Amino acid sequence: MLTLHRIREEKDKLVQALGKRQLEAGPLLDKVIGLDESRRALQTELDATLAEANKLSKEIGQLFKSGEVEKANTLKAQTADLKEKSKELGEQLQTAESQLQEELYQLPNAPHSSVPAGNSEEDNEEVFQKGEVPELHGEALPHWELAKKYDLIDFELGVKVTGAGFPVYKGKGARLQRGLINYFLDRNTAAGYTEIQPPHLVNEASGLGTGQLPDKEGQMYHVTADDLYLIPTAEVPITNILRGELLQESELPIAYTGYTPCFRREAGSYGAHVRGLNRLHQFDKVELVRVERTEDSYAALDGMVEHVKGLLEELQLPYRILRLCGGDLGFTSALTYDFEVYSTAQERWLEISSVSNFEDFQSNRLKLRYKSADGKKQLAHTLNGSSLALPRVVAALLENFQKEDGIELPEVLHSYCGFSKID
RNA sequence: GGAGGAAUGGCAGAGUGGUCGAAUGCGGCAGUCUUGAAAACUGUUGAGGGUCACACCUCCGGGGGUUCGAAUCCCUCUUCCUCCGCCA
Known part of the structure; x- marks a missing residue:
């Protein structure tokens, strides 16, 4: 599988190299790059959501410890939204990842510079x-x-x-x-x-x-x-x-x-x-x-x-x-x-x-x-x-x-x- | 195939609901000491994502669930160990 790093950094070279396999790779690579971008955007958003939820959990823990049960229960109620959101984002992320994986699996290796172009x-x-x-x-x-x-x-x-x-x-x-x-x-x-x-x-x-x-x-x-x-x-x-x-x-x-x-x-x-x-x-x-x-x-x-x-x-x-x-x-x-x-x-x-x-x-x-x-x-x-x-x-x-x-x-x-x- | 037990960082091994990515030991790396080495002492030491760098997120065999919160509780799969059966 080609590395994402290479696809992002050397797209033009890859298109040229894959051309030797008689493969029109430009659109495929663009698709991968697009999927990767949306994957990362989702990941960032999910991370932020989880960070917030983690913070709240810790506060709730503190409150229970110090006996402030009422305050704790108030915070508890706030976590419901975050939970819902992170669940949704997690599912989207998984979809994006498997789509990306699927595309990557379908791309063959890029031929070395010494490989002659050809059909058969x-x-x-x-x-x-x-x-x-x-x-x-x-x-x-x-x-x-x-x-x-x-x-x-x-x-x-x-x-x-x-x-x-x-x-x-x-x-x-x-x-x-x-x-x-x-x-x-x-x-x-x-x-x-x-x-x-x-x-x-x-x-x-x-x-x-x-x-x-x-x-x-x-x-x-x-x-x-x-x-x-x-x-x-x-x-x-x-x-x-x-x-x-x-x-x-x-x-x-x-x-x-x-x-x-x-x-x-x-x-x-x-x-x-x-x-x-x-x-x-x-x-x-x-x-x-x-x-x-x-x-x-x-x-x-x-x-x-x-x-x-x-x-x-x-x-x-x-x-x-x-x-x-x-x-x-x-x-x-x-x-x-x-x-x-x-x-x-x-x-x-x-x-x-x-x-x-x-x-x-x-x-x-x-x-x-x-x-x-x-x-x-x-x-x-x-x-x-x-x-x-x-x-x-x-x-x-x-x-x-x-x-x-x-x-x-x-x-x-x-x-x-x-x-x-x-x- | 049947009955039990277990799976934690390179290894060993703590940890049974809340500042645990995880005590401690060994190993590794760096330093002090030494002519040099060893010993001793001090510091450091998992992986992935993310960032210019931080922050932050994920990972305690795999997957799913309970919970505000899981290494810790539940379900399931896999693997390993012990005993029994079978067998080259």
């Missing part, structure tokens, strides 16, 4: 590309065929047990998943991230905190009996660990990593592009979450990008990095780099990581602040990134490393999987 993924800007696309042998197969051929992943079995989009990993397929998870966690902890195992269900407050609610309600599985949500990403529970905290500056930066399954309803997406592992209702992901001082967050974002690059290079996968344009940028993000690996058999790029700086957008909702050395309190900056989303890594590994007689895994995975070749 066609306007994303490629900022880096590395790795050779391998020459495949004549009968190269897409990963869903390979998964079947070597009995690694059974999609039909998942349909039987649960439904479409819930694959069953078997044998070396399961072991490859586990090996990748361990490899990612080891690399992340070596880079200074603390490993976290968070809950896989979160409450509504957490969903609101990181911005999945209220706008993406339909994307999450909702356990209505207990009013909990299955997490769509580890970002939600891990970032919410810090919800409402007032940290010391010396505690920053905070760097967490965690593996969780991720659950997404992906309502309405069917077709060739969601075949196999390309889009699932349940998938595994190792996530990175950082909390930074405001002045450090962009350096930290660069650091995360470098870290993820290192992983992809060790996995020897051809990849590219895109700077997302305003139209493709997530609701809460100020700047996002998407990592895509090339899936040779499918001849397309697959998104496997998204690294974002949310600046203070999330922390404003989360009320995540820190106290700097001079005692000033300010909202922290939050960032996150995937390292990495498993299914598409698996898809790319299977497809890119396939040979006539099996799949040769990149060296770094051998010890993690306990085998070097799938055949």
